[in-house]
Amino acid sequence: SAGVPLTVEAVGGMFGFVFSADGPIRRFTQVAMADTDMFRQFFHGMLKANVYFAPSAFEAGFVSDAHGDDEITETLLQAKRVFATLKT
Numbered sequence: 001s002a003g004v005p006l007t008v009e010a011v012g013g014m015f016g017f018v019f020s021a022d023g024p025i026r027r028f029t030q031v032a033m034a035d036t037d038m039f040r041q042f043f044h045g046m047l048k049a050n051v052y053f054a055p056s057a058f059e060a061g062f063v064s065d066a067h068g069d070d071e072i073t074e075t076l077l078q079a080k081r082v083f084a085t086l087k088t
Contacts, residue, residue, distance in 0.1 A: 002083035004038070013063045031058065038086055045082035051075050 007023030009016050018025050019035040019042070039057035046053060051074070053061055063072075 004083050014060050016060050041086050049078040051078050
């Protein structure tokens with residue numbers, strides 16, 4: 001809804017997101033061409049909101065049973081806020 005080119009892939013509790021409109025992501029070349037500057041903006045915006053992701057655009061994230069509805073809702077709320085600030 002913020003007009004940010006983003007592709008998300010997930011398997012079970014593992015997920016990854018790539019700042020690219022070239023989805024679905026199936027090849028390394030697609031990942032290599034991702035907008036790492038936009039990832040950096042997103043990562044630091046989320047960090048300021050106390051939401052911690054892996055610091056590299058090329059790492060996977062993991063959801064576990066330690067992440068309940070409250071944590072996921074807060075993450076989505078903060079992500080929406082940060083997406084609105086990204087410079088595309």
